[in-house]
Amino acid sequence: MLLKSNLRLLLNQLENLSETPYFSSDLDVYIRELTVVLKILIDKLQASPAAIDNNVAHAIQDHVWQLTQFLTGSTTKRIPYEVTYAIQKAASEWGPNKLLITTAIIQEANFYFHSSNKTLFDLVETELGVKISHQPVQIALPHIYRHKPLFCIPLFHELGHFIDSNNDVVTTSLLIHPHTSGPDMPDLPKSSDIASSSPEIQQHFKLIIQNHRAEYFADLICASYMGEAAIGFLQEFIPASLVSPTHPSSNARYKIMDDFLKGKNNPIIEMFQNILSKRGLPSLSVRYTSLDVAPSFKNVRPVELNTDTELFGIFATGWAFLMDMSKTPIGLWEHLSENDIERISNDLIEKSIRNRMIMEGWNETTNP
Amino acid sequence: MKLLTHNEILDQLKDSNPNTLFIDPLIADDQIGSVSIDFRLGYDFLVSILTRKPAIDPCPLDDEKKRGIESYFQETRRQIGDRFVLYPNQVVLSTSLEYVCLPDNIYAEISTRSSYSRLGVSVTTTLQPGWRGCIPLELFNHGNSPVEMVVGSRVCQVRFFEIDSKVDYVTAKSSRKYFGAVRPTVSRADKDEELNKLSKIFKR
Numbered sequence: 001m002l003l004k005s006n007l008r009l010l011l012n013q014l015e016n017l018s019e020t021p022y023f024s025s026d027l028d029v030y031i032r033e034l035t036v037v038l039k040i041l042i043d044k045l046q047a048s049p050a051a052i053d054n055n056v057a058h059a060i061q062d063h064v065w066q067l068t069q070f071l072t073g074s075t076t077k078r079i080p081y082e083v084t085y086a087i088q089k090a091a092s093e094w095g096p097n098k099l100l101i102t103t104a105i106i107q108e109a110n111f112y113f114h115s116s117n118k119t120l121f122d123l124v125e126t127e128l129g130v131k132i133s134h135q136p137v138q139i140a141l142p143h144i145y146r147h148k149p150l151f152c153i154p155l156f157h158e159l160g161h162f163i164d165s166n167n168d169v170v171t172t173s174l175l176i177h178p179h180t181s182g183p184d185m186p187d188l189p190k191s192s193d194i195a196s197s198s199p200e201i202q203q204h205f206k207l208i209i210q211n212h213r214a215e216y217f218a219d220l221i222c223a224s225y226m227g228e229a230a231i232g233f234l235q236e237f238i239p240a241s242l243v244s245p246t247h248p249s250s251n252a253r254y255k256i257m258d259d260f261l262k263g264k265n266n267p268i269i270e271m272f273q274n275i276l277s278k279r280g281l282p283s284l285s286v287r288y289t290s291l292d293v294a295p296s297f298k299n300v301r302p303v304e305l306n307t308d309t310e311l312f313g314i315f316a317t318g319w320a321f322l323m324d325m326s327k328t329p330i331g332l333w334e335h336l337s338e339n340d341i342e343r344i345s346n347d348l349i350e351k352s353i354r355n356r357m358i359m360e361g362w363n364e365t366t367n368p
Numbered sequence: 369m370k371l372l373t374h375n376e377i378l379d380q381l382k383d384s385n386p387n388t389l390f391i392d393p394l395i396a397d398d399q400i401g402s403v404s405i406d407f408r409l410g411y412d413f414l415v416s417i418l419t420r421k422p423a424i425d426p427c428p429l430d431d432e433k434k435r436g437i438e439s440y441f442q443e444t445r446r447q448i449g450d451r452f453v454l455y456p457n458q459v460v461l462s463t464s465l466e467y468v469c470l471p472d473n474i475y476a477e478i479s480t481r482s483s484y485s486r487l488g489v490s491v492t493t494t495l496q497p498g499w500r501g502c503i504p505l506e507l508f509n510h511g512n513s514p515v516e517m518v519v520g521s522r523v524c525q526v527r528f529f530e531i532d533s534k535v536d537y538v539t540a541k542s543s544r545k546y547f548g549a550v551r552p553t554v555s556r557a558d559k560d561e562e563l564n565k566l567s568k569i570f571k572r
Contacts, residue, residue: 078443081447150391299386300500300548332500332538347550355467358395
């Protein structure tokens with residue numbers, strides 16, 4: 001009973017959403033397809049006997065529920081268009097298709113960047129005969145950061161997980177560089193020690209190493225776009241986290257990002273470069289230009305962003321500027337409170353990005 | 369005091385000196401008129417809404433818990449070219465699309481462009497020398513019909529006046545709450561310390 005009630009409630013919500021005029025045509029098509037999925041699913045459950053396995057129906061319900069949450073978030077008209085624009089630009093370097101982004105503003109201190117669950121979409125096609133033409137990604141960020149682009153830097157770490165899961169980077173790494181043969185991971189036993197341990201212990205460490213590699217890869221992607229700001233934000237957000245089965249220690253994460261940005265040799269980075277090359281993906285490289293924001297920001301003016309690399313670069317130098325002004329405010333910033341220094345720094349970055357979006361749209365329309 | 373003309377505005381905008389007029393983005397050259405610049409409607413809005421409390425009271429007389437002014441407004445954002453409907457008798461806070469920096473000897477007067485005045489829409493404000501930020505626009509529809517405003521359209525014009533002396537906008541005594549703002553901010557009327565004094569006088 002509850003399952004069918006849930007599906008009807010979700011159907012009602014999606015139908016309401018389909019009547020709002022806020023979506024792009026791609027999202028409109030997507031919502032219509034989801035409503036068809038729910039209608040067919042309800043019909044199959046109402047048949048006697050039910051024409052679909054209960055577990056399958058539950059799985060589809062859970063998935064559609066989550067998708068609906070992000071679609072609803074996208075209608076609130078409060079989303080940070082500037083940050084999603086930057087993320088969209090970064091993601092476009094790793095795949096041929098423009099991402100269809102749905103955004104949720106959440107109350108928890110967490111960030112998400114999930115691709116749609118392809119297995120479930122395949123299941124929908126097999127079980128219900130509905131092919132979903134677009135598979136949007138879901139981005140979520142804390143409500144209190146919606147106007148704080150510098151505090152949304154972790155979204156670029158989440159982008160790293162997205163790139164990984166879409167291209168099986170870490171999974172492939174375990175095939176080519178198994179956990180028993182290295183490279184050795186910081187804070188964990190040496191690979192030679194793991195290789196000489198029991199099968200159970202080996203399996204235990206395989207999962208941990210898979211998790212750690214995924215985090216390192218995401219950190220490296222974040223550092224490649226955000227530079228030192230990736231380390232700086234992590235130091236503020238998770239100052240001294242110890243190693244765990246899911247995450248490396250904070251210090252190990254800082255070090256790998258620092259090695260990458262300083263061009264130092266690091267076997268884990270070399271492993272990922274090898275995998276990326278084998279997968280036909282771009283290599284890990286610094287993908288931003290060090291844009292000097294200080295002359296403009298000191299005068300409380302936004303900066304002009306002429307390229308995508310400058311767009312990414314504003315986060316690195318913007319973060320450095322915020323840190324400098326927080327410690328030693330000078331000039332026009334001298335009499336501002338710490339709160340105003342943070343607010344204005346973030347606002348100048350938000351405005352610089354939005355100005356680029358405006359001019360890009362204007363120029364594309366004027367000179368198609 | 370002198371009203372800046374077309375060429376003087378251009379000279380200010382081209383000057384690399386940090387203490388000059390700055391406008392970004394200035395999308396089209398023809399926004400600069402003979403004695404003013406057309407400014408465009410921005411993309412962030414705070415829309416006044418009705419609440420269970422019938423009136424905005426910046427300084428309640430009794431011990432009743434004060435309802436914050438911010439809760440009388442709802443935030444909404446748009447993309448350039450998108451629409452925003454301004455209903456009759458509704459207060460909507462927005463900003464200009466352009467970010468403006470004024471030198472310490474120039475102040476600005478903002479008024480509605482006549483095309484919008486004739487629809488019943490009004491915008492009037494001033495900016496002090498040294499201002500940094502998008503121009504706050506308090507939109508009000510005096511007409512009987514809702515008006516669909518297009519984000520990025522030229523809704524107001526700004527005239528710049530050069531004054532003889534210089535003004536320090538941000539000082540140790542006055543840090544300026546709206547300094548550097550890029551989106552609308554609700555009234556800070558409730559932060560006026562004199563209101564408490566006035567209430568005490570009334571209660572005596």
